[in-house]
Amino acid sequence: MNVPLSVLDLSPVSQGSDAATALRNSVDLAQRAEQWGYRRYWLAEHHFVAVASTVPALVIAQVAAATSRIRVGAGAVQVASTTAAAVVESFGILDALYPGRIDLGLGRTGHRIRDRLAGNEKKPEPAPARDVDGLFIPQPPAEFGIKDNPKLRATVATLQQPGAQIPDFEQQVADIQAFLDGTYVSPEGVALHIRPGEGADLPLWLFGSSKGESAQVAARRGLPFVASYHTTPWSTLEAVEAYRDAFRPSSALTQPYVIVSADAVAADDEQTARHLTSTFGQWVHSIRSGRGAIPYPNPDDAQPLTHEERQQVEDRVATQFVGDAGQVVERLDALARVTGADELVITSITHRHEDRLRSYELVAKEWGLI
Template sequence: MTVPLSVLDLAPISAGSDAATALRNTVDLARHAELWGYRRYWLAEHHYVAVASSSPAVLIGQIAAATRTIQVGAAAVQLGYTTAIAVVESFGILDAFYPGRIDLGVGRSGQRRTESLRPASRIPTPARERHEVDGVVVPAPFDVGAVMRTPRLRAIMATLQQPDAVSPDFGDQVADIVALISGTYRAGGFEAHATPGESKTLWPWVFGSSKGQSARVAGALGLPFVASYHITPATALEAVAAYRNAFRPSAALAQPYVVVSADVVAADDEKTARHLAGSYGHWVHSVRAGGGAVPYPDPDTVAPLTEEQLALVQDRIDTQFVGDADQVADRLAALQRVTGADELVITSVTHRHEDRLRSHELIAKRWAS
């Protein structure tokens, strides 16, 4: 029996298009995803780049209104740029309108580093090389920190917070969200209740990329965990292991629940799929070069990547699942088998909306067969 399949969307803006078109395309894809049997439709949060999902809660409301049964959620709210009460109240409103259909995903972006859950001592680990685990490619790690430290990105991201603001510890924020939702939150010794926000069905989903704090917080609080193989394929498997090792049963979950993401492009034949995915490396390069995601390039017009550019994105190209429906499904099945995932979530971006629709349709029908 196959595990459920879900969709992760960034509302990407294609080269030559605009944000309004991207948002309409996202609603259209969500409607189709519901018809094709996907379990969830999640929206990522990004800022100052050529994707239109900068406010997941707003977009979730639009998609929930345009659909009937599919779960809709955030993948994920960047907690470093907001507060626990703001998150719970906004998602509490959504939960009031669409009870039982809203997924509250949270991530560490924008957070200050913490030592609270780190081991007392660290033993340096040797550099790892690309390898495979039962058919799943695990590339050498990419230093995301190098991108985050660029002066341009640091300056732009600083505008997402009030001047001199300091984000609370991520674990504390997630614990506060759980307390607010469950009605047990206290501030300075006094009871404080989120209105709306208290719910019996709205629990945080923690998103993580490594065996660091996110995985351990999700496990310690007994929350579902989403490992981002599509962004950090080098460390996703160890993130899943760390989460399971840290898991403690809670009111939300009696046992661990793992979702793993994958970046995919499917078409009616492998040649077409590889052509559609031909500009993916250029898109990833725009992110890793420090400028932020550009409008999604047209594969018909891009020049080949240089050797230097290719080296910067090779890990992501190697771990994108590209081909016909059978080929993509086989790689998804391998990822599920290796990680033991209870659910998979796919993101599929192409320059043309009709190709993106076709990719999701082919995968859904093949996965269900």
């Protein structure tokens, strides 16, 4: 029996379109995803780029209102740019309005970017590309991560109050848990209670791209872990292994629970799918170059990447699952088998909304959801 499939949506803005259209498309896709049998619909958080899900809680509210069964959540809240109290307040309201349907994903992207700006980010260890039982594991890119530039520094500065001190990631997770279970006490010894929020049925999910802090915190605190094959495919296996090895049972989980993400685009035939994804490299390059995600390029008239640009994104292009439904599902099956994932979450990005809808529908049918 196949593992459940879920959706990770960035609300991408397409070339020639706008953010309002992207948000309407997200609501439409969520309604279709519910009909097609996907388990969850998660919204990503990004800032100052051509994606519309800048405040996941607001988009989640719209998606939850437009659906009735599918779980809706954040994939993931960037806690470095907010506070534990603010997270619990907003998601506590969502749980009160849509009880039993909200997932709270937490990520340390903001912490990682600050590490990079401070020169503290650890680069991945060089390793050759390899095939593991049908799953391609690329070598890490020569230029790792997002480039340090004025826009990146301005983004980090703008998303926090001047002089703000950011707690470490595990402390923020601990504070969120304490607010949810009603045991939070301030450093000055004052008990604080958030309503709605306290006692909310909000499963926490920690997102990670390596065997580092996110995987370790998820394991130590007995929380489910989401490993990012779609952004850091070279480190997915070690991230999952590290999480499982260090896992400690908790009131939330008695054994590890792993979701693995993948980029996937299916079409009625492989040639069409290849055309639809022919600008994926340009989009990834815009992110890695430091400009931030550009409006998703139209494959009908986009300029090809140079050889050097292609080399900078080859790991992502090579690990995007592209083809007809059978080809895509074959690679998804390999991902689930090799990682031992309990669930997969797929993100599909195309220039035209109808092509994205078709991709998710084809995969759902081939996977046996419909």
